[in-house]
Amino acid sequence: EAQVTQNPRYLITVTGKKLTVTCSQNMNHEYMSWYRQDPGLGLRQIYYSMNVEVTDKGDVPEGYKVSRKEKRNFPLILESPSPNQTSLYFCASSGRWGNSPLHFGNGTRLTVT
Amino acid sequence: GDSVTQMEGPVTLSEEAFLTINCTYTATGYPSLFWYVQYPGEGLQLLLKATKADDKGSNKGFEATYRKETTSFHLEKGSVQVSDSAVYFCAPHGNDYKLSFGAGTTVTVRA
Numbered sequence A: 001e002a003q004v005t006q007n008p009r010y011l012i013t014v015t016g017k018k019l020t021v022t023c024s025q026n027m028n029h030e031y032m033s034w035y036r037q038d039p040g041l042g043l044r045q046i047y048y049s050m051n052v053e054v055t056d057k058g059d060v061p062e063g064y065k066v067s068r069k070e071k072r073n074f075p076l077i078l079e080s081p082s083p084n085q086t087s088l089y090f091c092a093s094s095g096r097w098g099n100s101p102l103h104f105g106n107g108t109r110l111t112v113t
Numbered sequence B: 001g002d003s004v005t006q007m008e009g010p011v012t013l014s015e016e017a018f019l020t021i022n023c024t025y026t027a028t029g030y031p032s033l034f035w036y037v038q039y040p041g042e043g044l045q046l047l048l049k050a051t052k053a054d055d056k057g058s059n060k061g062f063e064a065t066y067r068k069e070t071t072s073f074h075l076e077k078g079s080v081q082v083s084d085s086a087v088y089f090c091a092p093h094g095n096d097y098k099l100s101f102g103a104g105t106t107v108t109v110r111a
Helices: none
Strands: A004-007 A010-013 A019-025 A031-038 A042-051 A054-057 A076-078 A087-094 A108-112 B003-006 B011-014 B019-021 B023-026 B032-038 B044-050 B056-059 B062-065 B075-077 B086-093 B105-110
Touching (some): A004 A087, A019 A031, A019 A108, B003 B086, B011 B019, B019 B105, B023 B086, B032 B062
Parallel strands (some): B011 B105
Antiparallel strands (some): A004 A019, A031 A042, A042 A054, B032 B044, B056 B062
């Protein structure tokens, strides 16, 4: 089954403790991206990647890192999480950018205390 | 980057009512246009798309027509059901790889 898999689904952590949210897609998609969803603010793009080893900042990249060493994986790294990064996170992937839709994972709900 | 102006919600309707959600966009070039839907507790999924001017996308009784002259892609459904309760997002996929979705439009359909 074609899918985008995020792990974990739920995560509670403390301020400053490094964490990684994994994202993997099995559709051989070139494009991948990360979003955070907050009430009243919608989905805002954190980082995106056009292909392996090619990444760029979205609208809200501060406090986040990403890497794209393989086509299928696009982990989101929070080196020193803070409470304002408490949010619902979504990973998405797409074939050739433009005409192809985004495929979303089921989300990761992160709470930073 | 590309951006959208989408009708603010929340929208509350009775079953079998007509639904319209307005969407206008700004984008470089001639983007493909998408509507995504987010059901409670889930990620976004594609609802419909149109890739060029005057194209009509349709799915699950929903329709939207790509209007280049007005840069709009309004979503319509003639008779909504309770199962259509969700958050709806309009999104242009333009030449810019950056894409944020905005707040979306929350639709609640009452039986």
